[in-house]
Amino acid sequence: MYGTRLRLLSLLTAAVLLAAFALAAFTAPLDADQGFSQKIFYVHVPMAIVALGGFVFGGIMAVQHLRTRDPSYDLKSYVAIHLSVVLGVGVLITGSIWAKAAWGVWFEWREPTLVSFLIVFLLYCTYQPLRFSIEDPDRQARYASVFAITAGAFVPLNFLAVRLADPFIHPRILNTTGGALPIGMKVPFYLGLLGMALLFTTLWKYEMTHKHARAQLRSLRRKLGGETPGPGRSAAPHLHTP
Amino acid sequence: MILAATLPDNAGYVAAAYLVFFALVLIYLAIMAAKLARLERELGELNELADDLVERRGPAQPDSVGAPREEVAP
Amino acid sequence: MRSRDAVGALLRKELLLERRVPQVIPGMALFSIVTYVVFRFGLDRTSVEGSLAAGVLWVTLLFAAMLGANRLYVTDHEEGGFDAFLLAPVDRTTLFVAKALSFGLFLVLVEVVAVPAFAVLLLGPGLGLGELWRLVAVLALADVGIAVIGTLVGALAIQTRARDLILPLIALPMLVPVIISAAKATAPVLAASGGGALPGRWIAVLGLYDLVFGLLAYAVFDFLLED
Numbered sequence: 001m002y003g004t005r006l007r008l009l010s011l012l013t014a015a016v017l018l019a020a021f022a023l024a025a026f027t028a029p030l031d032a033d034q035g036f037s038q039k040i041f042y043v044h045v046p047m048a049i050v051a052l053g054g055f056v057f058g059g060i061m062a063v064q065h066l067r068t069r070d071p072s073y074d075l076k077s078y079v080a081i082h083l084s085v086v087l088g089v090g091v092l093i094t095g096s097i098w099a100k101a102a103w104g105v106w107f108e109w110r111e112p113t114l115v116s117f118l119i120v121f122l123l124y125c126t127y128q129p130l131r132f133s134i135e136d137p138d139r140q141a142r143y144a145s146v147f148a149i150t151a152g153a154f155v156p157l158n159f160l161a162v163r164l165a166d167p168f169i170h171p172r173i174l175n176t177t178g179g180a181l182p183i184g185m186k187v188p189f190y191l192g193l194l195g196m197a198l199l200f201t202t203l204w205k206y207e208m209t210h211k212h213a214r215a216q217l218r219s220l221r222r223k224l225g226g227e228t229p230g231p232g233r234s235a236a237p238h239l240h241t242p
Numbered sequence: 243m244i245l246a247a248t249l250p251d252n253a254g255y256v257a258a259a260y261l262v263f264f265a266l267v268l269i270y271l272a273i274m275a276a277k278l279a280r281l282e283r284e285l286g287e288l289n290e291l292a293d294d295l296v297e298r299r300g301p302a303q304p305d306s307v308g309a310p311r312e313e314v315a316p
Numbered sequence: 317m318r319s320r321d322a323v324g325a326l327l328r329k330e331l332l333l334e335r336r337v338p339q340v341i342p343g344m345a346l347f348s349i350v351t352y353v354v355f356r357f358g359l360d361r362t363s364v365e366g367s368l369a370a371g372v373l374w375v376t377l378l379f380a381a382m383l384g385a386n387r388l389y390v391t392d393h394e395e396g397g398f399d400a401f402l403l404a405p406v407d408r409t410t411l412f413v414a415k416a417l418s419f420g421l422f423l424v425l426v427e428v429v430a431v432p433a434f435a436v437l438l439l440g441p442g443l444g445l446g447e448l449w450r451l452v453a454v455l456a457l458a459d460v461g462i463a464v465i466g467t468l469v470g471a472l473a474i475q476t477r478a479r480d481l482i483l484p485l486i487a488l489p490m491l492v493p494v495i496i497s498a499a500k501a502t503a504p505v506l507a508a509s510g511g512g513a514l515p516g517r518w519i520a521v522l523g524l525y526d527l528v529f530g531l532l533a534y535a536v537f538d539f540l541l542e543d
Contacts, residue, residue, distance in 0.1 A: 021260070040259040047263065066539050090266045094259040101255035123489035126482065133476035143472055146536050147486070150468065153532050154490055161493035161521055165500065203270060210277055217284050224291045 003209040009202045017195035020046075023188035037101035042188050044094040046196040047087050048117055052155055054084030054200055055124060059152020062145035074141040074237045077148050079207045081127055083200060088121040116162035123151055132235040141237055211236070322406040326414030333391065334422070340387050341425050344380040348430035351376040352437045363440035370502035373434050374495055377427065378462070382484045384422055385466035388415055389474040402541060412467060412537040420463035427455055441506065450505045450514050457522040458498040461529065465490050468533040471540045490529075497521040 024042035031038035058080035065073035095117070099108045109115055130147060134140040215238065334340055355372050356362060364372055392398050401411055431451065435443045443451070465487050473483040501518035 036253060037255050039256045043260055043263050066536075086266065086270065090263055093262045097255050097259045097262070119489050119492050123486065126485045129478075130472070130476060130482060130486070133478055133482065139475060142539050142542065143475065146468075146472060146539055149536055150490070150529075150532060153528060157525060157528060158493055161496050161525075164517060164521065165496045199267070206274055210274065210281070213281055217281065217288065220288055221284075221291070224288060224295060 003205070006202070006205055006209065009198065009205065013195060013198040013202045016191060016198055020188050020191035020195050023191065027184060028188050029182060029184045037098065040094060040098040040101065042192045044091060044098055045189070046192040047094065048091045048113065049193060050196040050200050051084045051087040051091055052117070052120070052159075053197070054080050054087065055120065055155050056152050058084065058148045062148035062152070065141065065145045066149070071141060071237060074145060075208065075211060077145065078131075078237050079204055079211070081124060081148060083203055083207070085121070085124050085127070087200070088117070088124070091117055092121060112159075112163040112165070116159045119158055119162070120151075120155055123154065127151075128235045137238060144237075319407050319410050322404075322410040323413045323417070326410060327417055330414060330418035331421070334418075340384050341422050343387075344384045344422070344426040345429040347380050347383055348376050348426065349433050349437075351379065352434060356438065362438075364438050365440035366507045367499065367503035369434075369439055369506040370499045372438060373431070373502065373506075374458075374499050376434075377423075377430060377458075378488070378491060378495060380426060380430070381423060381462045381466055382487060384426070385419065385470045385487065386473075386480050386483050388419060388467065388470040393474045398541065408538045408541050409534055411541065412471075412534060415470075416463045416467040416533075419467055420459050423459045423462060424455075427459075431455070439506065447505050451502060453514065453519070454498055454501045454505075454522070457519065457526060458494050460526040461494040461522065462491060464526065464529050464533050465494075468529075468537065471537065475540075493521065493525050497525070 020042065024039055028039070028042070030036060058077045061073050061077035061080060064070070065077060092114075095111075095114045096106050099111070099114070100106050107114070127144065127147060131140050131144050134143055352372070355364075355376070359368075359372075361368075392401075402408075469483055469487040469490070472486065473479040476482050497518040501514055501522070504513065504515065
């Protein structure tokens with residue numbers, strides 16, 4: 001069952017995110033270079049980190065799927081990647097807004113995190129079309145897992161390569177984390193990171209619960225003798241319940 | 243207007259960024275809500291189907307009510 | 317059958333097919349030269365050097381590779397080569413090794429034509445022996461990466477409906493680290509002020525990339541071939 005503790009998770013997510021953003025808005029000190037626009041950092045960077053984590057998690061689930069052939073792992077992988085792509089859209093938009101506010105341009109090629117994220121995002125945009133264009137569901141699941149594993153391994157490598165590609169010209173936003181972040185900024189940032197991770201988990205569970213419920217509905221319909229409309233072509237994996 | 247005067251210059255951008263985040267979450271919720279409504283509808287149809295079956299076959303036996311539940315749980 | 321013999325046999329088959337009906341290599345080579353012409357007019361320059369030259373060369377080679385990768389599995393897919401291979405008592409990864417090796421070889425043969433053509437048509441500074449050796453080193457490392465990714469993604473794409481479109485869409489983002497490293501490594505070699513030394517860090521990144529994805533593709537290819 002995926003729906004357990006969903007209510008608790010949702011409330012926790014809301015609480016943590018609210019706390020993080022409130023702290024960011026009211027108590028976090030202003031950045032010397034960028035002033036107020038730096039505050040976007042508290043929503044943009046946690047989203048980016050969680051999205052990338054989601055891609056890697058999707059890869060791990062894919063490994064499990066290929067090892068155990070359990071289709072539920074394929075579903076877990078699919079939902080994680082799908083969610084990360086949605087978050088990725090948010091990352092790119094907020095990143096663009098931040099670039100405009102801080103540097104006056106809508107995209108900055110010299111910001112390595114933004115660039116490597118764009119590349120990863122473009123790659124994962126092909127995941128659903130790939131799935132959709134393979135009709136046989138078993139083959140679709142297998143090929144999707146191969147993609148998820150390869151792309152998951154690509155994420156850190158790409159990050160490294162892009163980071164090396166540009167000399168340190170612009171203030172590297174991510175460089176300020178861990179190292180030079182004052183405590184006033186550290187707390188809302190880590191809280192925001194936790195909140196985003198919780199959000200991801202909550203939404204992930206929501207989708208898994210929904211898909212599982214639909215699978216059970218389908219099986220119930222079959223047992224009661226109703227017509228099951230054929231699954232039709234879909235990019236999403238079907239859970240086969242007896 | 244007074245609020246706009248006391249806020250720092252870049253507040254518009256910051257607000258926009260956070261609004262984008264919230265918009266994403268809300269759109270996601272809306273999609274989920276639509277899916278939930280569809281689930282509810284299908285469940286209603288299945289209930290009618292079950293009612294038809296009950297009429298035709300007589301009231302359900304305790305066993306047959308229990309069995310599907312066991313199979314379906316993961 | 318021993319794996320090495322199997323790889324040898326499969327490789328010979330690939331090369332034989334291409335030798336009998338040469339499609340891929342001449343096509344890729346011609347494409348490269350045509351692309352140089354397009355670049356000449358697109359950039360509105362008659363000569364390039366340094367990082368611009370590196371960019372033109374690598375973009376051309378990469379796109380030519382995308383075209384070639386699309387052809388890798390077409391005959392196998394259409395004429396039942398996959399099924400025939402699955403029946404043979406060999407380790408399935410031998411197909412990956414053979415295909416990657418043959419694709420790599422095709423790339424090298426294309427570069428034998430494309431690089432001199434580039435030097436003649438568009439490159440401003442000359443290509444002395446020293447520069448040539450450095451260029452060859454970068455080409456070799458990059459070719460390994462392109463061959464690995466092209467072979468893996470090709471196998472993925474051949475089973476889909478829009479295979480010619482999906483292969484570049486997946487392979488190009490994955491090859492971005494290769495293009496970053498190759499372009500950065502080649503730029504000083506093609507500089508106007510006489511060839512510079514190869515920056516070591518990009519060679520290292522290329523090597524790391526080849527290693528990681530070589531091993532990954534080797535591990536994962538099996539799952540693409542099941543029925």
